[in-house]
Amino acid sequence: MNMTTPIEKREFKIVGKSVRRDDVLEKVTGEAEYTGDVKLSGMLHGKIKRAAIAHARIKSIDVSKALAYPGVKAVLTHENVPRVLHYGSPHPRSASCTKDQFILDDRVRFWGEGVAAVAAISEEIADEALDLIEVEYEPLPAVFEPEDAAQPGAPLIHEVGPGGNLVLDPVRINRGDVEAGFAQADFVLEGTFSGGRPHPAYMEPNVCIADWDGSNKLTFWTSTQTSFMVRGILAEVLGLPLTKVRVLVDHMGGGFGAKQDLFQHEFLCALLAKETRRPVKMEFTRHETFVAGRSRHPCKIWLKQGFKNDGTLVARDMKLVYDSGAYGSHGPGVTIVGTTAATSLYRCENVRLEGRCVYTNTPINGAFRGYGVVQSYYALDIQMDEAAERLGMDPAELKLKNVVRAGDIAPSGHPILGHGLEICLQHGIDVLDWKKLRNRDRTPDPRHPHMRTGWGIGCEMHGSSAYPGIKExxxxxxxxxxxxxxxxxxxxxxxxxxxxxxxxxxxxxxxxxxxxxxxxxxxxxxxxxxxxxxxxxxxxxxxxxxxxxxxxxxxxxxxxxxxxxxxxxxxxxxxxxxxxxxxxxxxxxxxxxxxxxxxxxxxxxxxxxxxxxEPTKSYSFAAHFAEVHVDTETGIVEVKRVIPVHDVGRVIHPIAAQGQIEGGIQQGIGHTLTEDYIIDKKTGRSLNAGLVDYKMPLSMDMPDIETIILEAAPDPGGPWGAKGVGEDPIIAIGPAIANAIHDAIGVRFHHYPITPEDILKALREKGA
Amino acid sequence: MRRFEYHRADTLEQASRLLTDLGDDTFLFNGGTDLLVEIRERLRRVRHVVDIKQIPGLSDITYDETRGLTFGALVTVGRLENLALVRQRYPNLRAAFASLGSIQVRNRATVVGNVCRASPSADTIPPLIADGAFIHIYSRTNMRVVPLAEFFTGPGKTVLAKGEIVTGITVPPAGDNAGKAYLKHGRRKAMELSTVGVAVSLTMEDGLCNDIRIALGAVGATVLRAPEAEAMLRGTALDAVTVKNAADKAMEECTPISNVRASADYRRDMVGVLTGRAIKQALEAFA
Missing domain, CATH: 3.30.365.10 (Aldehyde oxidase/xanthine dehydrogenase, molybdopterin binding domain)
Known part of the structure; x- marks a missing residue:
């Protein structure tokens, strides 16, 4: 790792040093206690009966056989749980969410939604009892694509909200005069882009344990990123003061954003424990982390931009549609953040953006590292590469010309002090000798005549803190x-x-x-x-x-x-x-x-x-340089080398920061090439809800990563100028790979994941 | 996970009797790496498992120049993968074994278990079929030996009758004139099920292909041979044009389906690409 320190020179004793992490020994020895390790005397096990239909009304639900099954202690259905409408994403000071969830409803809105819950003396018995619950459904017409859901007359998934299956009113942002901008343009690029449904697949499946004491106080262990929000909404829905709900979470096996909802199983676990007066544990199977967890919002983007012949960007017109799945969850936040992000990255004075978020009868999409921005910057960055191609310009040069700079207004609407993107980009260009790379000998290696190599650049910026959406x-x-x-x-x-x-x-x-x-x-x-x-x-x-x-x-x-x-x-x-x-x-x-x-x-x-x-927000920046090898016979893309150049302000723990960057790149490679949680568009059934057919890259698939962290643009809002690093790396790697694939085989892709089949098909079309 | 009854057999006879007596939902428990996952994921209804790991005599590996390589039902994939003999004489088996699951899985899973699961995408099956392996089957009345190519009747289905147990596999000797390869095509490099797997085993004499067997994985209800492609290659020098034509023929001979891993068309394309590449790799033994 290469570090340069243009910021305040200061002799630090601890900051900036990779001290031994305080949790490392207990984790490597296996002694660290995770939520799933907690065992309480008399603890029962809870399981959820999930619907095998995408949209239906429950006509009847018969739990008598399940209740009579030896070892079963309680069964809950919509008929005997409190009917309280609540938020899926319980951010207390965010006005952007619609209350659209009940703990259990007499309606099913996606295949896999919970319709009943069982507590039994063992996990096996609880699981077996699920099969004894008889549910009669009245099927309702279902919609699986945002385009279909947004049609007039489409079946409505919710009675609440703005209507028309919209999760929130369209987010519209106008700056400057877009029509005047296009009138000045020497050429216009227009394209549609789309993103799949990557899933975070954290190592630790969602798990919680509920225990009520004699004073009617609930102690609740749960693997969550937001324990105080779990406390708040549990108290609200269960009608308790905050003194009567205690939430505990020690170590976690990841979350990546997706563990900041209040989940159906968390309410049900608390209610089963209350009903039985015994502690109850509920732990997702891997399958459940897909169907009942949260994934990234699939997105369709239309992007039109006007350029001058000198590369100046004069107009940007963009429409984004995010697929929320069956509930709102983080749909509003993702739509707002992902849409407003498109005001920036590459400077443009005339901008017209419209972001929509639409309900569909599919599993819920929620917060996930890169929060809406992965989608919008994928489109922006690829189209910038296309503009360079059209201009006959080096994409590095065009990007360098247009990246945000000091004095620009950030997507949050406030001016930021440190702008590090230009420095990141320039640093990578220098370190790699980019011009020489561009002009390299492209003759295929005679030992691998079908292999083509390509280099691409992806840029990103991302805020630390959710301001102004949430005043933090x-x-x-x-x-x-x-x-x-x-x-x-x-x-x-x-x-x-x-x-x-x-x-x-x-x-x-x-x-x-x-x-x-x-x-x-x-x-x-x-x-x-x-x-x-x-x-x-x-x-x-x-x-x-x-x-x-x-x-x-x-x-x-x-x-x-x-x-x-x-x-x-x-x-x-x-x-x-x-x-x-x-x-x-x-x-x-x-x-x-x-x-x-x-x-x-x-x-x-x-x-x-x-x-x-109480901060506003800082922005971190990165430019990723990626090398790919494309096998033109099999269509397989291998990412061989990535040089991520990040500005994160002051680095507190270099190895941890580097780890975040490498991990983000690993996830981003998966999103771009192999990962997609697939929902059958005829039935709404999940086709690969599990790790057998949802494929994340493993160590053998990883490229060489030469991380460079520049402390180029400190933000005075962070400690000694420190800024965030968690989300940035997952955003820039996708367009870097897509642009590198184009460099290798001359084919543009506007979607992810880019599969081997897509590569072969495109090569054939190009050859034809 | 659903509950099941565990039984331990100390002899083949006892295991066989348990399989017959306990009814249809009874399965042999060997490495367990597939069975336990199937129970957990509710892919297979299991009421009884019969553990055969304590049965003596099923853990041996032997090799001689006339009979070839024989290994018992309890021999793990990891043990065979790391055997010098396998590395040197059977690079095709080595490639298949090393591509199965993870290191941890390979240290428990057995080759016989992978074969008996009869998955069309099983990595161990194509190279064993291409090598002309035989499978040894015990029953309480007699023993029989079946060519592996005739062992499978459909996805998850074999010729095994109720109470029959596979005790081991014999792979014919690998002569000096043999070239072998197995190429696995997946979405990532490890812990992956094959999208397509192609095995080629061939022998050369005086610069001409004496015999060749091509076995295709994950492109049919069972692992398939490509007899017409093989016929086009026998007696030739395996020149580029002949290999290309035979690879095209293999594409016609396979019967892939579409699923989340790949479309049928893509699988067919990969049969063509990988058949050519596997032949080329097998010929590297003579380079």
Missing amino acids: QGNATVKVNEDGTVTLLTGAAGLGTGAHTALAQIVGEELGVRFEDVGTIHGDTDVVPWDIGAFASHTTYLVGTAAKMAAGKVRAAVLDRAAMKLQVSAAEIDLSEGKVFVIGDPGRCMTVAEAMGPSRGIPAANIVANGTY
Whole structure:
């Protein structure tokens, strides 16, 4: 990894160093406790009966045989659960969602939706009892494609919302004068683009455990990115005060955005436990993570742009349609973020955008790393490559000419201070000697006469925090213990990204203690400060700043206390690596433990401080350079080499940041070449809901990745200029691959995944 | 996972009797890598499993120059994959074994189990058929030996009668004039089911193809031979034009279906490409 540091030169003790992650030992030894590892005495197992029909009204549901089955303790249907309309995506301060879900309804809106739930003394018995539940359906006409769902007269999937199967009113953005822009254009490019339905396929399937105590308090373990939202909506729907719902989550096996909904099984688990007065566990099978989990919104995009002959972009007209599946979930957020993102990336003064999100009778699509932007930037970046081709220009040159720069208004509508895209792009061009690569000898290797090689570039930018869609807030509490150690309390979830390590680094750095002396408490809503959840690439940026603020406050208090003990004024002393010393006279010193601890006549100190941070947003940037090999006989595309050049502001933990980038590239390669969760367009049935036929790239499919992180454009809103990195890498890799395929075989693809069959078909059409 | 009864057999006779007595939903439990997944995913209704892993005499591997390679029903894919003999003499089997599942799966799964599952896309079957392997079958009244090419009757179906148990497989010896290859085509490089698999085993004499067998996986109800393509190649020098024509013929001889892995047309195309490439690779033994 190559690092350059044009930002504030500063000697850091902990930040910027790849310290050993605080969770690594317990994870590699298998001792880390995940939600599924929790075992409670008398615990029952819950299972959900899922509909084998895409759209229907439940005429009758007979659970008598299931209830009579030995070992079954309770069965729930729409007839005996509270009928409360609620949000799928429970972001409390987002006005963009429609309440469209019941815990159980007398209506089925997609194949795989839960219609009943069973609790039994074993998972096997619960599973067997599902077959004994008899449901009689009245089939309703179903729609599986947004085009069909949006037709006048199409069967309506919901009675709520704006109507016409729209999840929200169309998102319209107008800047400048698009018609005048097109009038100036020397040429216009127009194309349609589409994206499949990739699924996050996190390692840890969704799982929760509910336990009610004698005071009617619910303790709820669940694998979630948003424990406080789970608490809030469970309390709301179950009619409880927040003091009666405690949500716990320790380690997680990933989420990638998709674990920030409130899921049907979570309500059902709580209700089954209430009904039986016993703890109940519910754990998805891998199949259920597909049908009842969340995937990326399939998207259809129409994009028309006008260019001048010098490469200037003068008009952009774009329509996006996202497929929400059967419920709204994150459809509104994805539509808003994905549509507004298209105001930027490549500068254009005249922009007209329209984003729609449509219900269909298919499994629910939700939040997923890259949140709507994967789709829109795929189209923007590929069409930019097409414009370069039309102009006879190097795409790198055209992109460099048009990328956003300082002073531009970000998609969020606010000016941002650091613009790193130009630097990322230029850096990659220089490192790779791009011009030489473009002009390389393209004669096929005689040992592999059917192989063609290609290079492509993809650009992206992505915000840390969901502002302005959600006005966010980061919180942290820092306590100094009497032995000089420090405890950070945070509500930020640990998806497996190493976020807690980064937060502890920030606290240690700001406070002036060793990293090893900072402990982190997280994942208990009764204990830690309120948190909005881990999403939108914001944990290090948002919670990191709050932690830095809290650490700064306790540092001042520790200095005051030490000053008293050293009998100097606080201005005369400093604190570093757990030691307080007199400036200019470092021999006069004491440890933080000595400052904190009791001494004759003085009890130990109790120093606690909170930090609360309400940010706007920062943007991170990346340019990905990818090399592909295309086998023109089999159509197989292999990604051989990727040089991702990222600007993420100040890097807190280089290896963790690099890991995020490599992981995002792996997922992005899958989305672009092999991954697509396929729904049968005649029945709505899932055709590959499982890892046998949903294929993610594995280690052997991975290219060489030479990650370059530039600390080029720090954002003052993050700790020492740090910005997010989680989502960025998945956005740029897709267009980089599609553009590289074009470079290799001269064929443009406007969709993903690009399969071997697509390649062969296109080559034949080209040859014909 | 659905509940099932577990039985352990200590002898073939006992296992065979259990298979006969316990009824239709009874299955042999060997490596379990497929069976357990099928139970879990509710793909197969199983009431009883009969564990044969403790039966003595089914774990041997032997080789001699006249009889060839014989391995028992309990021999894991991983053991064979890492055998020097297999690497040196049977590069086709080595390629197939090394492409099955993951390392962890191969350390439990058995070749006989993969064969008896009778999946048209099983990786181990095409090279064994191309090599002319035989399968040894036990029953309580007699033993029989069946050419592997005649073992399969449909997807998941074999000639095994109730109570019959496969004890091992024999692969004829690999002579110095033999060339062998297995090419697997999938959506990724590991932990993958074949979209198409093509095996070629051939012998050369004085620069001419003495014999050749082509076996095609995942393009029919069972693994298929391509007899007409083979006939076009026998007695020729396997020059590029002849190979191309034979590969085209193999495309006509296969009967693929469309599913989420690939369309029938694409599978047919890959039979053509991979047949040509497999012959080329098999000939590399003589280079």
